[in-house]
Amino acid sequence: MNNIHNRPTHSSSPFQQLDLNLLKIFEALYQERNMSRAAQRLHLTPSAVSHAIKRLRNQLADPLFSRQGNMMQPTALCESLAPALINNLDQLRQILQLSEQFSPETAVNYFRLGFMRRWRNLYYRHWLPPWRHRHRAHPLPAMVWNARRW
Structure with missing residues (x-):
């Protein structure tokens, strides 16, 4: 033993x-x-x-x-x-x-954005393209929330 x-x-x-x-x-x-x-x-x-x-x-x-x-x-x-x-x-x-300390450049977290429908176009046209360009490895899905819930 x-x-x-x-x-x-x-x-x-x-x-x-x-x-x-x-x-x-x-x-x-x-x-x-x-x-x-x-x-x-x-x-x-x-x-x-x-x-x-x-x-x-x-x-x-x-x-x-x-x-x-x-x-x-x-x-x-x-x-x-x-x-x-x-x-x-x-x-x-x-x-x-x-x-x-959080660093978005090295983060491996999963994020999901939620916003009202009227902000959807702004998100898809202005915010998402620069994000995708800088952070290819980090998708940023979004969901539209019903404004009545807020």
């Missing part, structure tokens, strides 16, 4: 098996310094935030935060990790936002 199931479950580095969702929770708690506010910001329950921080504490072998009244105070390790982690999360968000 192969040895895939006999591999050690823990790697030598705590970051190799790290769940990136835990870093979002870390960021919120670090910035809010309050478990309930962090949970509210993330649309989670305080219990879910608490469990996530516990998992992160176990992976990093550090308490990360200590409770002082209603506030969660960061430990020295937490203070040293936070700026770089938060900066890298921001960069990752920016990278992911770039992939969400």
